[in-house]
Amino acid sequence: MGLNLKRVFLLVGVVSLSLMLAGCWLTPVTVDPNLRAGLFNSSVNKPLGSWIAPDGFMEDNYYFPIARDTSNNLYGLTKNTLGSNTIRIYSKQPGSEWSYSSLTGEFSNPDWMDITVDSSGIVHGSFLNLSGDYGLYYLTNATGTLTTYKIATGTSYATRIAADGSGNLHITATNILDNVLKHYWTLGSVWQNEVVGDGYFATAHAMATGPGNTVHVALLNATDSTLVYSVKSAGLWQSQVVSNNPYNNFFLGIGIAVKSN
Numbered sequence: 001m002g003l004n005l006k007r008v009f010l011l012v013g014v015v016s017l018s019l020m021l022a023g024c025w026l027t028p029v030t031v032d033p034n035l036r037a038g039l040f041n042s043s044v045n046k047p048l049g050s051w052i053a054p055d056g057f058m059e060d061n062y063y064f065p066i067a068r069d070t071s072n073n074l075y076g077l078t079k080n081t082l083g084s085n086t087i088r089i090y091s092k093q094p095g096s097e098w099s100y101s102s103l104t105g106e107f108s109n110p111d112w113m114d115i116t117v118d119s120s121g122i123v124h125g126s127f128l129n130l131s132g133d134y135g136l137y138y139l140t141n142a143t144g145t146l147t148t149y150k151i152a153t154g155t156s157y158a159t160r161i162a163a164d165g166s167g168n169l170h171i172t173a174t175n176i177l178d179n180v181l182k183h184y185w186t187l188g189s190v191w192q193n194e195v196v197g198d199g200y201f202a203t204a205h206a207m208a209t210g211p212g213n214t215v216h217v218a219l220l221n222a223t224d225s226t227l228v229y230s231v232k233s234a235g236l237w238q239s240q241v242v243s244n245n246p247y248n249n250f251f252l253g254i255g256i257a258v259k260s261n
Contacts, residue, residue, distance in 0.1 A: 064090075069117040077115040077125045077139075087139070089115075089123060089146060103139070103146040108132070112156075118163040126161040126171045136173050136184070138191075151184055151191045160207040162215075170215055172196065172207040181205055181219055183232070197230035197239040210258035218242075218256040229256075 066076040076090040080102075087103040087110050113127040125139035136152040136159060154177035161171045171184040181202035184193045196202075196217055205219035215232040227243040 065114050067115045067117045067123070069121050070119070071121070073121075075115055075117055075123050077113045077127070079110050079113070087113075087127070087146075089125070089139075089141065101141075101146055103148065107137075110137075112158045114159055114161045116161050116163055118167055118169075120167075124161055124163065124169055126159040126173070128155050128159055128173065130156065134176065136171070138169070138171065152182070152193065154178075155182075157203055158205060160205065162207055162209045164209040164213040164215075165211070166213055168213065170207065170209060172205060172217060174202050174205070181217070183207075183215065183217075185215075196232075197228065197237045200228055200230075204254045206254045206256040208256050208258050211260060214258075216256055216258050218254055220254060 064076050064078045066074055068074055072094050074090075074092040078088055078090070080086045080088060087107065088100045089103070090098050090100045092098045107127075107129045109129060109131040110127050111130045113125060115123065115125045117123055123141045127137050127139065129135045129137060133153040134155050135150045136155040138149045138151050138161075140147055151171070152173065152175070154175055155173040156176045157174040159171060159173040161169065163169055169186045173182060173184070174180070175182050179201040180199045181196040182193050183196050184191050186192070196219070200219055200221045201223050202219035203222045205217060207215065207217045210216055212233065217230045219228050219230070220226075221228050225244070226241045228239055229242050230237055230239040232238075
């Protein structure tokens with residue numbers, strides 16, 4: 001079965017941009033190295049002179065994934081690295097300053113965080129605790145307070161979270177016991193899991209949902225150093241190799257975006 005999606009965008013390590021058009025991957029476009037260096041070196045602290053980070057963010061915290069709701073409120077998830085590993089959810093309404101709520105607990109080394117906001121304005125996050133049993137955690141403010149749930153163990157490298165059009169949550173993370181990237185999703189209130197595609201060992205990956213509750217994943221496969229695109233539609237995974245020569249380094253980012261129409 002061929003892939004007939006309209007447009008999917010992949011950004012790898014802020015190095016190259018690939019575009020799927022009418023089911024075919026076009027030749028990757030290299031991003032200007034000067035622009036790439038400027039984005040990398042300045043991070044969220046005024047990249048290209050346009051962004052302003054929360055006060056003290058660059059001194060006190062880790063990297064900062066953000067999400068926006070339909071009212072243009074911003075939310076970010078990070079950890080404080082000075083003296084503690086406290087998890088923080090930042091929020092910012094238009095015209096206001098950043099504020100945050102803290103989550104403390106049994107997390108000795110929280111890392112690889114991601115965040116999304118569903119259509120009801122509820123914040124959802126995912127992160128790994130890189131110690132002990134290497135747990136994968138889901139975090140939400142649905143009850144009015146920050147609450148976490150452990151949904152898996154033996155995970156590392158990265159985690160991504162997204163909500164589909166029906167309000168179901170999706171999380172992806174690499175299982176280091178089986179060396180495969182796994183997809184976790186909610187069916188009702190119960191977390192399910194499965195292997196992504198053909199069972200790739202993803203050292204870096206990204207995930208997004210699209211029309212029809214499709215799940216789209218881009219990953220760097222450590223087994224054969226390929227950039228792979230996988231999509232789950234109508235309950236089935238399909239995969240394509242986008243490039244045989246990606247910059248295969250899990251410290252570099254990889255992003256994916258799906259055009260909604």
